[in-house]
Amino acid sequence: MAERKATVSRDTLETKIEVSVDLDGNGRATFATGVPFLEHMLDQIARHGFVDLSVKAEGDTHIDDHHTVEDIGITFGQAVSKALGDKRGIVRYGHAYVPLDESLSRVVIDFSGRPGLTADVNFSRARVGQFDVDLVFEFFQGFVNHAGVTLHIDNLRGANAHHQVETIFKAFGRALRMAVTVDERAGGVTPSTKGVL
Numbered sequence: 001m002a003e004r005k006a007t008v009s010r011d012t013l014e015t016k017i018e019v020s021v022d023l024d025g026n027g028r029a030t031f032a033t034g035v036p037f038l039e040h041m042l043d044q045i046a047r048h049g050f051v052d053l054s055v056k057a058e059g060d061t062h063i064d065d066h067h068t069v070e071d072i073g074i075t076f077g078q079a080v081s082k083a084l085g086d087k088r089g090i091v092r093y094g095h096a097y098v099p100l101d102e103s104l105s106r107v108v109i110d111f112s113g114r115p116g117l118t119a120d121v122n123f124s125r126a127r128v129g130q131f132d133v134d135l136v137f138e139f140f141q142g143f144v145n146h147a148g149v150t151l152h153i154d155n156l157r158g159a160n161a162h163h164q165v166e167t168i169f170k171a172f173g174r175a176l177r178m179a180v181t182v183d184e185r186a187g188g189v190t191p192s193t194k195g196v197l
Contacts, residue, residue: 025052
């Protein structure tokens with residue numbers, strides 16, 4: 001099987017981002033983003049998705065974290081898309097339920113080629129430390145738009161915002177892992193009646 005790795009850079013007036021992914025990794029991760037809570041969440045994707053992930057970012061965090069978080073999502077989506085190539089033989093769909101104490105989240109993903117994000121999450125508070133929880137949606141919207149996936153995120157219950165966010169990212173990692181797995185029975189066929197994704 002060909003290596004499913006990619007490195008993508010994004011350079012704007014607001015941010016400078018470099019993301020490297022190996023979809024067949026062991027969950028190794030290195031981060032230098034200036035947004036510590038996001039790094040903690042990206043580590044969940046890597047570890048629970050068995051994705052090797054490196055993210056370097058310089059952004060206008062003196063204003064706020066919005067541009068940096070969004071652009072990391074965009075660049076991560078581009079890197080995953082590039083690493084997958086034509087998507088032949090992948091499972092395509094992935095889902096996971098993940099609990100953390102009182103919180104429970106469900107994430108479902110489809111590498112459909114059609115970007116779409118549906119999220120039903122009511123965070124118990126607006127910030128986790130200095131991190132604005134609205135940026136969770138900005139990250140995933142950036143990812144969805146540039147990876148070309150349909151993504152459904154539901155926090156089914158939760159009272160602690162940290163736990164709510166963490167279950168979402170862990171479930172996303174597990175769902176991603178399932179969806180990008182190569183199904184040997186598929187024989188390299190694209191998993192769509194259209195013949196393309």
